[in-house]
Amino acid sequence: MTLAKLADLTIHYGQRLAVDGLSLELAAGEITLLLGPNGAGKSTTLSAIAGVIMPSRGTITVAGQDLATAPRSARGKVGFADQPPQLYEFFTVEEHVGFVAAARGADPAVVMATLVDLGIDKIAKRPCRELSFGMRQRVGLAAALVGPVELVLLDETLNGLDPHAARAARATLRTRAERGAAVLMSTHLLGVAERMCDRILVMDKGKLVADRRGAELAALLAQGPSAVEDFYVSLIADEGPA
Protein backbone atom coordinates (compact mmCIF):
# COMPACT_ATOMS: atom_id res chain seq x y z
CA MET A 1 0.00 0.00 0.00
CA THR A 2 1.37 3.41 -0.96
CA LEU A 3 1.66 5.68 2.06
CA ALA A 4 3.37 8.69 0.54
CA LYS A 5 3.63 9.87 -3.02
CA LEU A 6 5.92 12.53 -4.46
CA ALA A 7 5.09 13.78 -7.94
CA ASP A 8 7.48 16.03 -9.88
CA LEU A 9 8.90 17.47 -6.62
CA THR A 10 11.07 20.45 -7.49
CA ILE A 11 12.73 22.75 -4.96
CA HIS A 12 14.86 25.82 -5.60
CA TYR A 13 17.07 27.69 -3.14
CA GLY A 14 17.14 31.02 -4.91
CA GLN A 15 18.71 30.26 -8.29
CA ARG A 16 20.07 26.87 -7.20
CA LEU A 17 18.05 23.78 -8.05
CA ALA A 18 18.14 21.47 -5.00
CA VAL A 19 15.58 18.84 -6.02
CA ASP A 20 14.81 18.31 -9.69
CA GLY A 21 11.46 16.76 -10.58
CA LEU A 22 11.61 13.89 -8.06
CA SER A 23 8.79 11.36 -8.28
CA LEU A 24 8.51 8.31 -6.05
CA GLU A 25 6.17 6.32 -3.86
CA LEU A 26 6.83 5.04 -0.35
CA ALA A 27 5.09 1.86 0.71
CA ALA A 28 3.72 1.00 4.15
CA GLY A 29 5.85 -1.50 6.03
CA GLU A 30 9.01 -0.62 4.12
CA ILE A 31 12.26 0.85 5.40
CA THR A 32 13.81 2.93 2.64
CA LEU A 33 17.32 4.32 2.70
CA LEU A 34 18.09 7.53 0.90
CA LEU A 35 21.74 7.68 -0.12
CA GLY A 36 23.70 10.31 -1.99
CA PRO A 37 26.66 12.65 -1.74
CA ASN A 38 26.61 15.83 0.34
CA GLY A 39 24.41 18.40 -1.36
CA ALA A 40 22.48 15.80 -3.39
CA GLY A 41 19.13 17.08 -2.08
CA LYS A 42 18.38 14.35 0.49
CA SER A 43 17.74 16.65 3.47
CA THR A 44 15.77 19.05 1.27
CA THR A 45 13.56 16.20 0.10
CA LEU A 46 12.95 15.01 3.67
CA SER A 47 12.22 18.56 4.84
CA ALA A 48 9.71 19.04 2.04
CA ILE A 49 7.88 15.79 2.84
CA ALA A 50 7.81 16.88 6.51
CA GLY A 51 6.26 20.19 5.46
CA VAL A 52 9.15 22.29 6.70
CA ILE A 53 9.91 23.78 3.29
CA MET A 54 7.55 24.43 0.42
CA PRO A 55 8.27 22.91 -2.97
CA SER A 56 8.63 25.20 -5.96
CA ARG A 57 6.65 22.68 -8.01
CA GLY A 58 5.04 19.26 -7.61
CA THR A 59 2.85 17.58 -5.02
CA ILE A 60 3.38 15.54 -1.87
CA THR A 61 0.63 13.22 -0.69
CA VAL A 62 0.74 11.49 2.70
CA ALA A 63 -1.87 8.79 3.46
CA GLY A 64 -3.96 10.11 0.61
CA GLN A 65 -3.89 13.72 1.80
CA ASP A 66 -2.18 16.48 -0.10
CA LEU A 67 0.36 18.25 2.09
CA ALA A 68 -0.46 21.57 0.42
CA THR A 69 -4.24 21.45 0.80
CA ALA A 70 -4.61 19.45 4.03
CA PRO A 71 -1.37 20.20 5.83
CA ARG A 72 -2.63 19.70 9.37
CA SER A 73 -4.05 16.20 9.02
CA ALA A 74 -1.15 15.15 6.81
CA ARG A 75 1.42 16.41 9.31
CA GLY A 76 -0.25 14.47 12.11
CA LYS A 77 0.84 11.28 10.35
CA VAL A 78 4.45 12.35 9.70
CA GLY A 79 7.30 12.20 12.18
CA PHE A 80 10.51 14.00 11.24
CA ALA A 81 13.89 13.83 12.97
CA ASP A 82 15.69 16.89 11.68
CA GLN A 83 19.44 17.39 11.44
CA PRO A 84 20.53 18.71 13.86
CA PRO A 85 17.63 17.65 16.09
CA GLN A 86 15.37 20.57 16.93
CA LEU A 87 14.75 20.31 20.68
CA TYR A 88 13.16 22.68 23.16
CA GLU A 89 16.33 23.23 25.15
CA PHE A 90 14.50 24.26 28.31
CA PHE A 91 12.23 21.22 28.34
CA THR A 92 13.22 17.94 29.84
CA VAL A 93 13.40 14.98 27.47
CA GLU A 94 10.01 13.75 28.69
CA GLU A 95 8.45 17.20 28.29
CA HIS A 96 9.82 17.67 24.78
CA VAL A 97 8.59 14.31 23.54
CA GLY A 98 5.36 14.82 25.54
CA PHE A 99 4.70 18.12 23.77
CA VAL A 100 5.16 16.53 20.35
CA ALA A 101 2.91 13.62 21.37
CA ALA A 102 0.21 16.01 22.60
CA ALA A 103 0.38 17.96 19.34
CA ARG A 104 -0.23 14.70 17.47
CA GLY A 105 -3.15 13.91 19.80
CA ALA A 106 -1.44 10.87 21.29
CA ASP A 107 -2.11 9.26 24.66
CA PRO A 108 0.48 10.58 27.19
CA ALA A 109 1.33 6.98 28.07
CA VAL A 110 3.02 6.48 24.70
CA VAL A 111 5.72 9.01 25.67
CA MET A 112 7.38 6.82 28.26
CA ALA A 113 6.82 3.72 26.14
CA THR A 114 8.71 5.35 23.26
CA LEU A 115 11.54 6.42 25.57
CA VAL A 116 11.76 2.87 26.91
CA ASP A 117 11.84 1.42 23.36
CA LEU A 118 14.81 3.62 22.53
CA GLY A 119 16.53 3.09 25.88
CA ILE A 120 16.39 6.74 26.95
CA ASP A 121 13.82 6.49 29.75
CA LYS A 122 16.63 7.02 32.28
CA ILE A 123 17.27 10.52 30.95
CA ALA A 124 13.58 11.45 30.84
CA LYS A 125 13.98 14.13 33.50
CA ARG A 126 17.14 15.68 32.10
CA PRO A 127 17.00 19.05 30.34
CA CYS A 128 17.51 18.78 26.60
CA ARG A 129 20.20 21.44 26.65
CA GLU A 130 22.62 19.34 28.63
CA LEU A 131 22.45 16.28 26.39
CA SER A 132 25.36 14.95 24.36
CA PHE A 133 25.21 14.72 20.55
CA GLY A 134 24.19 11.06 20.55
CA MET A 135 21.55 11.61 23.22
CA ARG A 136 20.09 14.50 21.25
CA GLN A 137 19.87 12.25 18.20
CA ARG A 138 17.97 9.67 20.25
CA VAL A 139 15.56 12.27 21.65
CA GLY A 140 15.00 13.59 18.11
CA LEU A 141 14.23 10.03 17.02
CA ALA A 142 11.81 9.56 19.94
CA ALA A 143 9.97 12.75 18.98
CA ALA A 144 9.73 11.53 15.38
CA LEU A 145 8.28 8.19 16.45
CA VAL A 146 5.91 9.17 19.23
CA GLY A 147 2.18 9.07 18.54
CA PRO A 148 0.16 7.90 15.54
CA VAL A 149 2.97 8.38 13.05
CA GLU A 150 2.63 6.50 9.76
CA LEU A 151 5.53 8.03 7.85
CA VAL A 152 8.87 8.33 9.67
CA LEU A 153 11.47 10.65 8.14
CA LEU A 154 14.99 10.50 9.54
CA ASP A 155 17.77 12.80 8.40
CA GLU A 156 21.05 11.10 9.35
CA THR A 157 19.53 10.30 12.72
CA LEU A 158 21.49 7.10 13.28
CA ASN A 159 24.82 8.96 13.07
CA GLY A 160 26.56 9.31 16.42
CA LEU A 161 24.66 6.53 18.19
CA ASP A 162 26.59 4.04 20.27
CA PRO A 163 26.18 0.35 19.28
CA HIS A 164 23.47 -0.35 21.89
CA ALA A 165 21.54 2.77 20.92
CA ALA A 166 21.84 1.99 17.23
CA ARG A 167 20.59 -1.54 17.81
CA ALA A 168 17.60 -0.27 19.84
CA ALA A 169 16.83 2.29 17.14
CA ARG A 170 16.99 -0.30 14.37
CA ALA A 171 14.73 -2.68 16.32
CA THR A 172 12.21 0.06 17.02
CA LEU A 173 12.14 1.15 13.38
CA ARG A 174 11.66 -2.43 12.22
CA THR A 175 8.78 -2.87 14.69
CA ARG A 176 7.15 0.31 13.42
CA ALA A 177 7.52 -0.86 9.83
CA GLU A 178 5.99 -4.23 10.69
CA ARG A 179 3.03 -2.36 12.17
CA GLY A 180 2.51 -0.58 8.86
CA ALA A 181 4.64 2.56 9.02
CA ALA A 182 6.87 3.67 6.16
CA VAL A 183 10.39 4.76 7.08
CA LEU A 184 12.52 6.99 4.87
CA MET A 185 15.97 7.72 6.22
CA SER A 186 19.00 9.43 4.79
CA THR A 187 22.38 8.18 5.93
CA HIS A 188 25.99 7.80 4.96
CA LEU A 189 26.34 4.68 7.11
CA LEU A 190 26.22 2.11 4.34
CA GLY A 191 26.54 -0.75 6.82
CA VAL A 192 23.11 0.20 8.16
CA ALA A 193 21.74 -0.19 4.66
CA GLU A 194 22.95 -3.72 4.46
CA ARG A 195 21.51 -4.62 7.85
CA MET A 196 18.04 -3.13 7.87
CA CYS A 197 16.72 -1.69 4.64
CA ASP A 198 14.02 -2.98 2.29
CA ARG A 199 14.77 -0.46 -0.41
CA ILE A 200 17.63 1.81 -1.43
CA LEU A 201 17.25 5.12 -3.25
CA VAL A 202 20.26 7.03 -4.50
CA MET A 203 20.06 10.74 -5.24
CA ASP A 204 22.60 12.90 -7.03
CA LYS A 205 22.31 16.56 -8.04
CA GLY A 206 18.66 16.64 -7.03
CA LYS A 207 17.64 13.64 -9.12
CA LEU A 208 16.89 10.03 -8.31
CA VAL A 209 19.61 7.95 -10.00
CA ALA A 210 18.91 4.49 -8.58
CA ASP A 211 16.07 2.60 -6.91
CA ARG A 212 16.64 -0.97 -5.70
CA ARG A 213 14.13 -3.13 -3.79
CA GLY A 214 12.91 -6.72 -3.54
CA ALA A 215 14.81 -9.25 -5.64
CA GLU A 216 17.10 -6.60 -7.12
CA LEU A 217 18.15 -5.47 -3.67
CA ALA A 218 18.54 -9.02 -2.42
CA ALA A 219 20.80 -9.78 -5.38
CA LEU A 220 22.85 -6.68 -4.65
CA LEU A 221 23.25 -7.52 -0.96
CA ALA A 222 24.20 -11.09 -1.81
CA GLN A 223 27.31 -9.81 -3.58
CA GLY A 224 29.19 -9.39 -0.32
CA PRO A 225 29.77 -7.13 2.69
CA SER A 226 30.77 -4.05 0.69
CA ALA A 227 28.22 -4.51 -2.08
CA VAL A 228 26.24 -1.35 -1.27
CA GLU A 229 29.39 0.75 -1.10
CA ASP A 230 30.60 -0.63 -4.45
CA PHE A 231 27.17 -0.01 -5.97
CA TYR A 232 27.16 3.57 -4.63
CA VAL A 233 30.67 4.34 -5.88
CA SER A 234 29.83 2.97 -9.32
CA LEU A 235 26.89 5.37 -9.54
CA ILE A 236 28.29 8.58 -8.06
CA ALA A 237 31.36 10.33 -9.39
CA ASP A 238 33.55 11.89 -6.67
CA GLU A 239 33.18 15.58 -7.63
CA GLY A 240 33.04 17.08 -4.15
CA PRO A 241 30.06 18.98 -2.75
CA ALA A 242 27.73 20.68 -5.23
Added chain:
Amino acid sequence: MTGAELIRWSRQHEARAGRGWWAGAPMIAVVFGGALAAWVYARMTISTASPITATAASHAWLAGVVAAFGLAFLRVPFLVYWRADAPLLAQLPIAGRVLFDAALARCVRAAATTTAIAVIGAGPLALVDVELALRHLAVAGTLGLAAAALLPAVTVWAASLVDQGILAAVTAMGGAPAKTTPTATPAPAQSSALLGAVPGFAATIVVVIVLLANPWLVRAPIKLSAPGLLAALAAASLAALAAVRARVADRMGTILRDVSALDRQRLATLEILPPTAIERAIARLLGDAALPYRKDAQLVRRRYPMAFALGALAFLVLAIVGLARPAEPEGWLVVTTVGASAYAITLAARLRRPPIELPRVSATLPIEPAAIGRAKLAWLGGWYAIFVLVPGLFATLRLWVF
Protein backbone atom coordinates in the same frame (compact mmCIF):
# COMPACT_ATOMS: atom_id res chain seq x y z
CA MET B 1 44.88 38.70 16.69
CA THR B 2 44.66 42.38 17.53
CA GLY B 3 41.70 44.17 19.05
CA ALA B 4 40.96 45.92 15.76
CA GLU B 5 40.96 42.60 13.89
CA LEU B 6 38.62 40.94 16.39
CA ILE B 7 36.28 43.92 16.27
CA ARG B 8 36.33 43.80 12.46
CA TRP B 9 35.45 40.07 12.49
CA SER B 10 32.71 40.68 15.06
CA ARG B 11 31.30 43.56 13.02
CA GLN B 12 31.28 41.40 9.90
CA HIS B 13 29.39 38.65 11.74
CA GLU B 14 26.92 41.12 13.22
CA ALA B 15 26.37 42.68 9.80
CA ARG B 16 25.60 39.25 8.30
CA ALA B 17 23.25 38.45 11.18
CA GLY B 18 21.67 41.92 11.05
CA ARG B 19 18.13 42.63 9.96
CA GLY B 20 18.89 45.49 7.56
CA TRP B 21 19.43 49.22 7.79
CA TRP B 22 15.96 49.83 9.18
CA ALA B 23 16.87 47.93 12.38
CA GLY B 24 20.37 49.41 12.63
CA ALA B 25 21.64 51.75 15.34
CA PRO B 26 21.15 55.01 13.36
CA MET B 27 17.52 54.16 12.60
CA ILE B 28 16.86 53.13 16.21
CA ALA B 29 18.36 56.43 17.41
CA VAL B 30 16.28 58.47 14.97
CA VAL B 31 12.99 56.63 15.62
CA PHE B 32 13.20 56.47 19.42
CA GLY B 33 14.90 59.86 19.71
CA GLY B 34 12.21 61.35 17.48
CA ALA B 35 9.47 59.75 19.58
CA LEU B 36 11.04 61.14 22.76
CA ALA B 37 11.41 64.58 21.18
CA ALA B 38 7.75 64.51 20.14
CA TRP B 39 6.69 63.63 23.65
CA VAL B 40 8.91 66.33 25.18
CA TYR B 41 7.51 68.85 22.70
CA ALA B 42 3.95 67.82 23.54
CA ARG B 43 4.62 68.28 27.26
CA MET B 44 6.21 71.66 26.53
CA THR B 45 3.23 72.99 24.62
CA ILE B 46 0.37 71.84 26.82
CA SER B 47 -0.06 75.48 27.80
CA THR B 48 1.73 78.74 27.11
CA ALA B 49 5.46 78.82 27.88
CA SER B 50 6.11 78.92 31.58
CA PRO B 51 8.50 77.36 34.11
CA ILE B 52 5.84 74.73 34.80
CA THR B 53 5.77 73.53 31.19
CA ALA B 54 9.58 73.50 31.11
CA THR B 55 9.52 71.32 34.20
CA ALA B 56 6.93 69.02 32.67
CA ALA B 57 8.99 68.73 29.47
CA SER B 58 12.16 68.10 31.45
CA HIS B 59 10.45 65.41 33.51
CA ALA B 60 9.17 63.79 30.35
CA TRP B 61 12.69 63.82 28.87
CA LEU B 62 14.21 62.43 32.07
CA ALA B 63 11.60 59.68 32.30
CA GLY B 64 12.30 58.59 28.73
CA VAL B 65 16.06 58.82 29.14
CA VAL B 66 16.10 56.85 32.39
CA ALA B 67 14.00 54.12 30.72
CA ALA B 68 16.29 54.05 27.68
CA PHE B 69 19.49 53.95 29.72
CA GLY B 70 17.92 51.44 32.11
CA LEU B 71 17.58 49.06 29.16
CA ALA B 72 21.09 49.97 27.96
CA PHE B 73 22.53 49.19 31.41
CA LEU B 74 20.66 45.86 31.51
CA ARG B 75 22.16 44.93 28.14
CA VAL B 76 25.79 45.40 29.22
CA PRO B 77 26.35 41.86 30.62
CA PHE B 78 24.86 40.50 27.37
CA LEU B 79 27.35 42.55 25.39
CA VAL B 80 30.26 41.45 27.55
CA TYR B 81 29.89 37.77 28.51
CA TRP B 82 26.36 36.37 28.18
CA ARG B 83 26.89 35.89 24.46
CA ALA B 84 26.53 32.88 22.20
CA ASP B 85 30.13 33.20 21.03
CA ALA B 86 31.65 33.44 24.53
CA PRO B 87 32.57 29.71 24.88
CA LEU B 88 34.20 29.73 21.43
CA LEU B 89 36.16 32.93 22.03
CA ALA B 90 37.34 31.57 25.37
CA GLN B 91 38.87 28.55 23.62
CA LEU B 92 40.82 30.54 21.05
CA PRO B 93 44.33 31.88 21.64
CA ILE B 94 43.19 35.50 21.81
CA ALA B 95 44.73 37.80 24.39
CA GLY B 96 42.42 38.82 27.26
CA ARG B 97 42.98 42.50 26.57
CA VAL B 98 41.85 42.01 22.95
CA LEU B 99 38.65 40.29 24.12
CA PHE B 100 38.10 43.09 26.64
CA ASP B 101 38.54 45.78 23.98
CA ALA B 102 36.12 44.03 21.62
CA ALA B 103 33.51 43.81 24.38
CA LEU B 104 34.14 47.44 25.26
CA ALA B 105 33.66 48.46 21.62
CA ARG B 106 30.23 46.79 21.63
CA CYS B 107 29.30 48.62 24.83
CA VAL B 108 30.51 51.96 23.45
CA ARG B 109 28.45 51.52 20.28
CA ALA B 110 25.33 50.64 22.29
CA ALA B 111 25.92 53.59 24.64
CA ALA B 112 26.38 55.93 21.68
CA THR B 113 23.00 54.86 20.25
CA THR B 114 21.24 55.46 23.57
CA THR B 115 23.00 58.80 24.04
CA ALA B 116 21.90 59.82 20.54
CA ILE B 117 18.29 59.03 21.52
CA ALA B 118 18.67 61.27 24.59
CA VAL B 119 20.28 64.07 22.56
CA ILE B 120 17.60 64.01 19.85
CA GLY B 121 14.93 63.87 22.55
CA ALA B 122 16.31 67.04 24.15
CA GLY B 123 16.05 68.93 20.86
CA PRO B 124 12.71 70.68 21.59
CA LEU B 125 14.13 72.14 24.84
CA ALA B 126 16.68 74.11 22.79
CA LEU B 127 13.80 75.91 21.10
CA VAL B 128 12.89 77.72 24.31
CA ASP B 129 16.09 77.79 26.36
CA VAL B 130 19.51 76.80 25.04
CA GLU B 131 21.09 76.64 28.49
CA LEU B 132 18.32 74.34 29.67
CA ALA B 133 18.98 72.07 26.69
CA LEU B 134 22.74 72.07 27.42
CA ARG B 135 22.06 70.94 30.99
CA HIS B 136 20.06 68.01 29.65
CA LEU B 137 22.85 67.18 27.22
CA ALA B 138 25.29 67.13 30.14
CA VAL B 139 23.13 64.52 31.87
CA ALA B 140 22.82 62.54 28.62
CA GLY B 141 26.58 62.62 28.17
CA THR B 142 27.21 61.49 31.75
CA LEU B 143 24.76 58.62 31.38
CA GLY B 144 26.36 57.70 28.07
CA LEU B 145 29.78 57.64 29.70
CA ALA B 146 28.43 55.43 32.48
CA ALA B 147 26.94 53.01 29.92
CA ALA B 148 30.16 52.97 27.89
CA ALA B 149 32.71 52.83 30.69
CA LEU B 150 31.38 52.32 34.23
CA LEU B 151 28.92 49.50 33.54
CA PRO B 152 31.33 47.44 31.37
CA ALA B 153 34.02 47.93 34.04
CA VAL B 154 31.71 46.82 36.87
CA THR B 155 30.42 43.91 34.77
CA VAL B 156 33.90 42.60 34.02
CA TRP B 157 34.96 43.15 37.62
CA ALA B 158 31.96 41.11 38.86
CA ALA B 159 32.90 38.33 36.45
CA SER B 160 36.48 38.43 37.69
CA LEU B 161 35.13 37.60 41.15
CA VAL B 162 33.64 34.44 39.67
CA ASP B 163 36.98 33.69 38.07
CA GLN B 164 38.62 33.97 41.49
CA GLY B 165 35.90 31.94 43.21
CA ILE B 166 34.98 34.91 45.40
CA LEU B 167 31.32 35.02 44.40
CA ALA B 168 30.89 31.35 45.17
CA ALA B 169 32.48 31.88 48.59
CA VAL B 170 30.29 34.91 49.34
CA THR B 171 27.23 32.99 48.19
CA ALA B 172 28.09 30.07 50.44
CA MET B 173 28.63 32.39 53.44
CA GLY B 174 25.45 34.32 52.69
CA GLY B 175 22.79 31.67 52.46
CA ALA B 176 24.09 28.16 52.12
CA PRO B 177 23.87 26.87 55.73
CA ALA B 178 20.08 26.98 55.87
CA LYS B 179 19.62 25.27 52.54
CA THR B 180 22.55 22.91 52.18
CA THR B 181 21.92 19.23 52.54
CA PRO B 182 24.71 16.66 52.70
CA THR B 183 23.74 15.12 49.37
CA ALA B 184 22.93 18.30 47.50
CA THR B 185 25.11 19.35 44.59
CA PRO B 186 26.10 23.01 45.01
CA ALA B 187 24.01 24.99 42.53
CA PRO B 188 25.80 27.83 40.79
CA ALA B 189 22.54 29.73 40.33
CA GLN B 190 23.25 32.37 42.98
CA SER B 191 26.71 33.16 41.62
CA SER B 192 25.27 33.44 38.15
CA ALA B 193 22.49 35.70 39.42
CA LEU B 194 25.05 37.93 41.10
CA LEU B 195 26.73 38.39 37.73
CA GLY B 196 23.62 40.28 36.72
CA ALA B 197 22.91 41.77 40.14
CA VAL B 198 26.26 43.54 40.59
CA PRO B 199 25.94 45.57 37.36
CA GLY B 200 22.28 46.09 38.25
CA PHE B 201 23.30 47.62 41.58
CA ALA B 202 25.79 49.92 39.84
CA ALA B 203 23.08 50.95 37.36
CA THR B 204 20.74 51.78 40.24
CA ILE B 205 23.36 54.05 41.81
CA VAL B 206 23.83 55.86 38.48
CA VAL B 207 20.08 56.40 38.12
CA VAL B 208 19.77 57.65 41.71
CA ILE B 209 22.59 60.18 41.13
CA VAL B 210 20.85 61.45 37.99
CA LEU B 211 17.54 61.73 39.85
CA LEU B 212 19.29 63.68 42.63
CA ALA B 213 20.55 66.12 39.98
CA ASN B 214 17.07 66.40 38.48
CA PRO B 215 16.12 69.84 39.97
CA TRP B 216 19.28 71.38 38.46
CA LEU B 217 17.95 70.55 34.99
CA VAL B 218 15.20 73.16 35.37
CA ARG B 219 17.13 75.58 37.63
CA ALA B 220 15.13 74.57 40.71
CA PRO B 221 16.78 74.84 44.14
CA ILE B 222 19.05 71.93 44.97
CA LYS B 223 21.12 71.23 48.09
CA LEU B 224 23.86 69.29 46.30
CA SER B 225 26.09 70.50 43.51
CA ALA B 226 24.57 68.79 40.49
CA PRO B 227 27.50 69.59 38.15
CA GLY B 228 29.79 68.21 40.85
CA LEU B 229 27.73 65.01 41.09
CA LEU B 230 27.71 64.55 37.32
CA ALA B 231 31.43 65.30 37.07
CA ALA B 232 32.16 62.82 39.85
CA LEU B 233 30.10 60.17 38.07
CA ALA B 234 31.91 60.83 34.79
CA ALA B 235 35.30 60.71 36.51
CA ALA B 236 34.37 57.51 38.36
CA SER B 237 33.32 55.93 35.06
CA LEU B 238 36.66 56.68 33.41
CA ALA B 239 38.65 55.68 36.49
CA ALA B 240 36.78 52.39 36.85
CA LEU B 241 37.37 51.57 33.20
CA ALA B 242 41.07 52.41 33.45
CA ALA B 243 41.47 50.35 36.62
CA VAL B 244 39.66 47.30 35.29
CA ARG B 245 41.47 47.48 31.95
CA ALA B 246 44.80 47.64 33.75
CA ARG B 247 44.15 44.93 36.34
CA VAL B 248 41.52 42.55 35.00
CA ALA B 249 41.46 42.79 31.19
CA ASP B 250 44.27 40.26 30.74
CA ARG B 251 42.11 37.59 32.39
CA MET B 252 39.18 38.18 30.03
CA GLY B 253 39.61 34.80 28.31
CA THR B 254 39.39 32.96 31.63
CA ILE B 255 36.47 35.12 32.66
CA LEU B 256 34.55 34.26 29.48
CA ARG B 257 35.26 30.58 29.98
CA ASP B 258 34.21 30.55 33.64
CA VAL B 259 31.05 32.60 33.10
CA SER B 260 30.06 30.40 30.15
CA ALA B 261 30.61 27.28 32.23
CA LEU B 262 28.66 28.77 35.13
CA ASP B 263 25.82 29.75 32.85
CA ARG B 264 25.78 26.31 31.27
CA GLN B 265 25.62 24.67 34.70
CA ARG B 266 22.87 27.03 35.83
CA LEU B 267 20.81 26.48 32.71
CA ALA B 268 21.29 22.74 32.98
CA THR B 269 19.22 22.77 36.16
CA LEU B 270 15.57 23.32 35.39
CA GLU B 271 13.05 24.28 37.98
CA ILE B 272 10.08 22.04 37.26
CA LEU B 273 6.91 23.81 38.37
CA PRO B 274 3.32 22.99 37.41
CA PRO B 275 1.33 25.60 35.45
CA THR B 276 -0.10 28.36 37.64
CA ALA B 277 -3.84 28.73 38.20
CA ILE B 278 -3.88 31.76 35.89
CA GLU B 279 -2.08 29.84 33.14
CA ARG B 280 -4.53 26.96 33.48
CA ALA B 281 -7.48 29.34 33.32
CA ILE B 282 -6.15 31.09 30.21
CA ALA B 283 -5.34 27.75 28.55
CA ARG B 284 -8.93 26.60 29.08
CA LEU B 285 -10.14 29.56 27.01
CA LEU B 286 -7.80 29.01 24.09
CA GLY B 287 -9.10 25.85 22.40
CA ASP B 288 -6.52 24.50 19.97
CA ALA B 289 -4.04 27.19 21.04
CA ALA B 290 -3.92 25.76 24.58
CA LEU B 291 -1.09 23.34 23.85
CA PRO B 292 1.35 25.90 22.35
CA TYR B 293 0.29 28.36 25.07
CA ARG B 294 1.19 25.91 27.85
CA LYS B 295 4.49 25.19 26.11
CA ASP B 296 5.31 28.90 25.76
CA ALA B 297 4.34 29.62 29.38
CA GLN B 298 6.54 26.81 30.69
CA LEU B 299 9.53 27.73 28.58
CA VAL B 300 9.34 31.47 29.26
CA ARG B 301 9.19 30.79 32.99
CA ARG B 302 12.41 28.81 32.75
CA ARG B 303 14.32 30.81 30.16
CA TYR B 304 13.27 34.36 30.94
CA PRO B 305 12.49 34.54 34.68
CA MET B 306 13.46 38.21 34.46
CA ALA B 307 10.09 38.82 32.75
CA PHE B 308 8.39 38.07 36.04
CA ALA B 309 10.88 40.05 38.15
CA LEU B 310 10.50 43.14 35.96
CA GLY B 311 6.74 42.61 35.76
CA ALA B 312 6.56 42.46 39.54
CA LEU B 313 8.64 45.66 39.73
CA ALA B 314 6.24 47.46 37.38
CA PHE B 315 3.30 46.14 39.40
CA LEU B 316 4.85 47.40 42.65
CA VAL B 317 5.65 50.87 41.27
CA LEU B 318 2.14 51.33 39.88
CA ALA B 319 0.53 49.99 43.05
CA ILE B 320 2.65 52.31 45.24
CA VAL B 321 1.81 55.30 43.02
CA GLY B 322 -1.86 54.42 43.40
CA LEU B 323 -1.60 54.05 47.17
CA ALA B 324 0.71 57.03 47.85
CA ARG B 325 -0.82 59.43 45.27
CA PRO B 326 2.29 61.62 44.78
CA ALA B 327 1.92 65.28 43.70
CA GLU B 328 3.39 64.63 40.22
CA PRO B 329 2.58 61.01 39.36
CA GLU B 330 2.76 61.38 35.56
CA GLY B 331 6.50 60.69 35.36
CA TRP B 332 6.22 57.48 37.34
CA LEU B 333 3.22 56.30 35.37
CA VAL B 334 4.76 57.10 32.01
CA VAL B 335 8.19 55.64 32.79
CA THR B 336 6.67 52.46 34.16
CA THR B 337 4.15 51.88 31.39
CA VAL B 338 6.54 52.89 28.60
CA GLY B 339 9.30 50.74 30.09
CA ALA B 340 6.95 47.77 30.56
CA SER B 341 5.57 48.22 27.04
CA ALA B 342 9.07 48.33 25.56
CA TYR B 343 9.93 45.17 27.47
CA ALA B 344 6.69 43.56 26.26
CA ILE B 345 7.80 44.24 22.68
CA THR B 346 11.12 42.53 23.47
CA LEU B 347 9.23 39.59 24.95
CA ALA B 348 7.02 39.36 21.86
CA ALA B 349 10.14 38.98 19.73
CA ARG B 350 11.57 36.37 22.11
CA LEU B 351 8.37 34.33 21.99
CA ARG B 352 8.89 33.84 18.26
CA ARG B 353 12.54 32.73 18.51
CA PRO B 354 14.36 29.68 19.91
CA PRO B 355 14.40 28.41 22.57
CA ILE B 356 10.70 29.32 22.94
CA GLU B 357 9.62 28.69 19.36
CA LEU B 358 11.20 26.18 16.98
CA PRO B 359 9.70 26.96 13.58
CA ARG B 360 10.99 23.74 12.01
CA VAL B 361 9.38 21.64 14.73
CA SER B 362 6.09 23.56 14.61
CA ALA B 363 6.01 23.17 10.83
CA THR B 364 6.01 19.37 11.18
CA LEU B 365 3.26 19.23 13.83
CA PRO B 366 -0.49 19.36 13.25
CA ILE B 367 -0.83 22.77 14.89
CA GLU B 368 -2.25 25.67 12.88
CA PRO B 369 0.08 28.69 12.62
CA ALA B 370 -2.87 30.83 13.72
CA ALA B 371 -3.12 28.81 16.95
CA ILE B 372 0.58 29.38 17.60
CA GLY B 373 0.06 33.13 17.09
CA ARG B 374 -2.97 33.16 19.39
CA ALA B 375 -1.00 31.33 22.08
CA LYS B 376 1.74 33.95 22.04
CA LEU B 377 -0.75 36.80 22.04
CA ALA B 378 -2.52 35.22 25.01
CA TRP B 379 0.69 34.86 26.98
CA LEU B 380 1.80 38.40 26.25
CA GLY B 381 -1.67 39.81 26.92
CA GLY B 382 -1.82 37.93 30.20
CA TRP B 383 1.58 39.22 31.29
CA TYR B 384 0.72 42.80 30.37
CA ALA B 385 -2.73 42.67 31.96
CA ILE B 386 -1.49 41.25 35.26
CA PHE B 387 1.64 43.36 35.67
CA VAL B 388 0.69 46.63 33.96
CA LEU B 389 -2.98 47.08 33.10
CA VAL B 390 -4.51 46.01 36.42
CA PRO B 391 -2.17 48.03 38.70
CA GLY B 392 -2.19 50.87 36.13
CA LEU B 393 -5.97 51.01 36.26
CA PHE B 394 -5.83 50.93 40.04
CA ALA B 395 -3.37 53.84 40.09
CA THR B 396 -5.41 55.83 37.56
CA LEU B 397 -8.63 55.36 39.51
CA ARG B 398 -6.95 56.30 42.80
CA LEU B 399 -5.31 59.40 41.31
CA TRP B 400 -8.07 60.90 39.22
CA VAL B 401 -11.37 59.27 40.13
CA PHE B 402 -11.44 58.45 43.85
